Amino acid sequence: MSKKLVIDTDGVADDVRAISLAIQHPDVEVLAITTVIGCVNVTQATANVARTLRANGLETDSIPIYRGAAEPLIGNNHDPTHEAHFFGEDGIGGKPEEFPSVEYNDFNAAVEDVHAASALIKLFREHKGEAILVCLGPLTNVALALKLEPEFASWPKSVHVMGGNLFGAGNVKSYSTAEFNFSNDPEAAHIVIEKMKVPLTVVPWECFLFPSVDSTVDFHAHLELDAPLAKFFSTATSVGRAALEPSGVQYAYCDEITMASAICPNVILEKRELRGTVELHGSITRGQLALDWTERLWSDVFLASGKFCDKRPKITFVEKYDIPLLDKMIREAVLNSAKPQSE
Amino acid sequence: MSKKLVIDTDGVADDVRAISLAIQHPDVEVLAITTVIGCVNVTQATANVARTLRANGLETDSIPIYRGAAEPLIGNNHDPTHEAHFFGEDGIGGKPEEFPSVEYNDFNAAVEDVHAASALIKLFREHKGEAILVCLGPLTNVALALKLEPEFASWPKSVHVMGGNLFGAGNVKSYSTAEFNFSNDPEAAHIVIEKMKVPLTVVPWECFLFPSVDSTVDFHAHLELDAPLAKFFSTATSVGRAALEPSGVQYAYCDEITMASAICPNVILEKRELRGTVELHGSITRGQLALDWTERLWSDVFLASGKFCDKRPKITFVEKYDIPLLDKMIREAVLNSAKPQSE
Amino acid sequence: MSKKLVIDTDGVADDVRAISLAIQHPDVEVLAITTVIGCVNVTQATANVARTLRANGLETDSIPIYRGAAEPLIGNNHDPTHEAHFFGEDGIGGKPEEFPSVEYNDFNAAVEDVHAASALIKLFREHKGEAILVCLGPLTNVALALKLEPEFASWPKSVHVMGGNLFGAGNVKSYSTAEFNFSNDPEAAHIVIEKMKVPLTVVPWECFLFPSVDSTVDFHAHLELDAPLAKFFSTATSVGRAALEPSGVQYAYCDEITMASAICPNVILEKRELRGTVELHGSITRGQLALDWTERLWSDVFLASGKFCDKRPKITFVEKYDIPLLDKMIREAVLNSAKPQSE
Amino acid sequence: MSKKLVIDTDGVADDVRAISLAIQHPDVEVLAITTVIGCVNVTQATANVARTLRANGLETDSIPIYRGAAEPLIGNNHDPTHEAHFFGEDGIGGKPEEFPSVEYNDFNAAVEDVHAASALIKLFREHKGEAILVCLGPLTNVALALKLEPEFASWPKSVHVMGGNLFGAGNVKSYSTAEFNFSNDPEAAHIVIEKMKVPLTVVPWECFLFPSVDSTVDFHAHLELDAPLAKFFSTATSVGRAALEPSGVQYAYCDEITMASAICPNVILEKRELRGTVELHGSITRGQLALDWTERLWSDVFLASGKFCDKRPKITFVEKYDIPLLDKMIREAVLNSAKPQSE
Ligand SMILES: [Ca+2]
Ligand SMILES: [Ca+2]
Ligand SMILES: [Ca+2]
Numbered sequence A, B, C, D: 001m002s003k004k005l006v007i008d009t010d011g012v013a014d015d016v017r018a019i020s021l022a023i024q025h026p027d028v029e030v031l032a033i034t035t036v037i038g039c040v041n042v043t044q045a046t047a048n049v050a051r052t053l054r055a056n057g058l059e060t061d062s063i064p065i066y067r068g069a070a071e072p073l074i075g076n077n078h079d080p081t082h083e084a085h086f087f088g089e090d091g092i093g094g095k096p097e098e099f100p101s102v103e104y105n106d107f108n109a110a111v112e113d114v115h116a117a118s119a120l121i122k123l124f125r126e127h128k129g130e131a132i133l134v135c136l137g138p139l140t141n142v143a144l145a146l147k148l149e150p151e152f153a154s155w156p157k158s159v160h161v162m163g164g165n166l167f168g169a170g171n172v173k174s175y176s177t178a179e180f181n182f183s184n185d186p187e188a189a190h191i192v193i194e195k196m197k198v199p200l201t202v203v204p205w206e207c208f209l210f211p212s213v214d215s216t217v218d219f220h221a222h223l224e225l226d227a228p229l230a231k232f233f234s235t236a237t238s239v240g241r242a243a244l245e246p247s248g249v250q251y252a253y254c255d256e257i258t259m260a261s262a263i264c265p266n267v268i269l270e271k272r273e274l275r276g277t278v279e280l281h282g283s284i285t286r287g288q289l290a291l292d293w294t295e296r297l298w299s300d301v302f303l304a305s306g307k308f309c310d311k312r313p314k315i316t317f318v319e320k321y322d323i324p325l326l327d328k329m330i331r332e333a334v335l336n337s338a339k340p341q342s343e
């Protein structure tokens, strides 16, 4: 039986790889893709998803795309969309003429008059307990769905989030300990972390920070394969790879880990369960995941001390993943894109 | 040539071991000890230091004790002094009749009419660039010294702080990511971290959290030695050892690591340099060290992006320390206390 | 030509009087009423609105009711709904058997499957520039509408909000400077204040605080009239009047001022235009309106100093209103309820 | 019997007038003047005080000056000292050659090696319950005194503070609701407001904001008198008067009200007692006085509701002062400066 996935995304380079991983996987059915402002605006994100479908050999209406939030709930002071130096102007390399070249209709590919938040509610109401939600961008759409329909909290089979941090390491700027997706909409992240009542897996950005520097895997090898997705991924990651080249750091996986954790749980080698929430009020920590490490050490010892509280649900954090396995999954997705599509 | 140390302390169990380590070390001269409110009030902290001197075979006036802050600059909402379930009512086991039994004069052992902050200014002005400051409690006294005399920032040879965190792990309660010393006076920690202009070594509490669970060293062995400090340490740690016993966790080192890093730098096996500051405004992260991990990955790559800032001084964090070496140092201090004192 | 109004309300005593004022006014057409959690939960708020329609001699489906947010976006720590000591358990006196007695269908009176936020978007899209939005409760529904459809910001003719403060005076508890509606959903208030692009009139709670103590008007007189609304208002305000009685303070107007400002602008005697926003991050000021008084004094003098910023839209604050005129409007509404309804 | 005053000041135009008011008053003895960073740095503030003594016909050592904090405890992001456009580069008109022309020794006029905070402790310990503390600048010195000696809280007869706000009106910049003195050192203001245990009178900046626009008093008349202080005040206020001139706003009183409230209580026409504290954590409200208006209305009614708390001491806010009386006091001080000094 195939896994049913709904993907929420801001449609940049890592996202299109993660989306393609799902589309090309033989055991996965992508029910819908919802788009959100993140590294690029929501119109661009929508167009990128449409182009990704075409890169995968699909029609742009083969999987319904729902356009979502054009702005965060509150947001941050700093410009949330300026990551062009790493992802290119359009978030996927800034080369609209490359395969598959951008089409005018990509920008209108979304289902008309249905907001992503409404679509999420409708989809998971129809597939209660059986569809998985994979979140690759800021969590604005999911938070709006929870606010419009609090019962949404119990409907997904599980939720897999790329974002946040396990060790307080930020990646937006020096004076912030927030990860990009959480930083862009801290309130949305707070709502999702606090309200979801189904198993929640978070891939914190330290998954990328720590191992990516040392890994012996050649993260760029699959870009040389003779397949449509190899060309597209090469374009999508071109700006980031060029930016990283001087330092010898490879362009590694990130959103792809999250997608893999939803499709193939044994890609997770080490995980850690902690309770926590998203800090909203810090001047530097706004958007950071604030976790309860006290419980881990002391829950058996100091139950009576009032020092810890076990009311909040636990979050499962991915600490280490099987890099070669994920790389193999990516390669297979790329190779699969060269075969005729049946979906 | 011996190292000159000034020790600022809240005088609880870990502190008295760390202080004794310095007193008993052949190459260390302790110029003075200053006391501060922390796990116990400042009067108790002062008495505990006096008793510690006696446990080391010294007169209580052999090393000048200066009494400092009776309250934090602003403090936190939760009661800062209630750690009796782990340290005992007096912070060192709650057994006043045990060796060396508490004397009335212990509570009046401090130099009269000189506040610890004034003493710090005077001491380091006299020993510019040659005395080391070791901080084992909340940083209120040091912050006051910096505010009364901004040039104090350049006078110590180096500063070694037990407190704060490297990975956002708190140890006070579930809804806080602050470490105890920083949590008790976040503004003081902020001032010290931001203002000191000499090498600053921080022993974050994760040094205790992560390795202490797995270590194969017997942290309790030295308590069985036939020496005055063995008796005193056994008393001082008795409540904590009993509290931890059911979970099989040993009562390990903490403030002792900080003292060792000042006396014998090769006790540090791994360290990490990061810039950062203390968050003052978070609802959960107030008092947490908020560090800049972005620079580490991107400093060579994205200098032009404006994402990071290299203006703040770097903090040296101890990540791993040589547990057997520190344990050996403690044992030697204990054994040394059985020999006649010459100081 | 009649004024078209849409009313968003948490359905407690002041709200039902304000709603009735609109219903009974000869020049007003109430297009719809949307409900939100506030002093009571959203189901109770919905039922109270239905009962209010019946008290006004209308069928419960004569004006469409849309049920909205069951919880705030983020909310506050303190229980947002416990105002029973002032408004009664149901928010309108806690006497379900009184006229018009509560009916089971009151709780199901809302239009099915259309969230208040969606209804607001649909209504104001249809009546662009001609319908007025009157907000009598927390601003959750309006904020959700703005987030689902950013263009909503330009569609109302004007927006009239009961809530917030002009002088930093709170009314929820000692350690908060927030007014009740803003305190219950600070983020929603922030979004509405920052995003609306049409004239925004705010009736701050100081309108109630300052004059209500001194006024010579008999605020209770209309409760003695021989008319259906007199009975209903008497029930709805009974708990509050009893609570205030010992101190000699009358139960005066509040939400009614806001409604009057929308229907009959000359009820406003003094107003003040200031720019500002809603503080989200203070420990005591969270939810307070933080206003720019600097501009008022210095805009002509210190334009070059960089001290002030004129980018944000101005808010019109009601400072003084015509108490006798409003009282007359209420009396007329009550008397009108005794006449046969034509609507 | 004369009133004993200690004045803490940042030494700008308003301060020198207030200080002169005290010096020239027949019933006042100024025990000492302490200086603090504020509109100008602490060295300049010290020199300005020395020059003020000379303008009053005194030797610079006739009243001991103690130099205090060179920086706030934590401070704000914005530059705290840049008010040159209103006060001149030196804070008193920027005309060093004018009467009395600046002397080199003005900058060294402070008592050597005694910090203002230490001096405050010493002075009020000697004059327990009989000396009044008048604070005209940021409260850093007073906060340090309280932290070094908590008993200081009970030693002044009363404390009179220029600073903070009663109605949430800021005067530093558009995006702040803090008054200048409190904004420059919010933590210090917090400490003084929360910790002082003697009667505390606050002159909020709204005392200046509201009446100064309408007043019919000629605030500039005394500058034309034939007396030393007229010349000096004319210089000290010259930049501010020129800045205000285009808008027709007069340069009115501010710090002078605070001084008058200490010397001659009947200058206060209306006052209001409220409990409150200084918000430290808001993004816009940091430094604002957050007051408890709830108690005023409801203390008699809702004691049981838990809504308010009466634990904190009350602050007396000056709401209206006797403008003609204060103006007369200033004029008399100016005229008195033309007579031979006996002090
Ligand atoms: Ca993404
Ligand atoms: Ca300690
Ligand atoms: Ca209401």
Ligand SMILES: [Ca+2]
Binding pocket: D009, D010, D011, D012, D014, D015, D038, D136, D137, D255
């Ligand atoms: Ca001043």
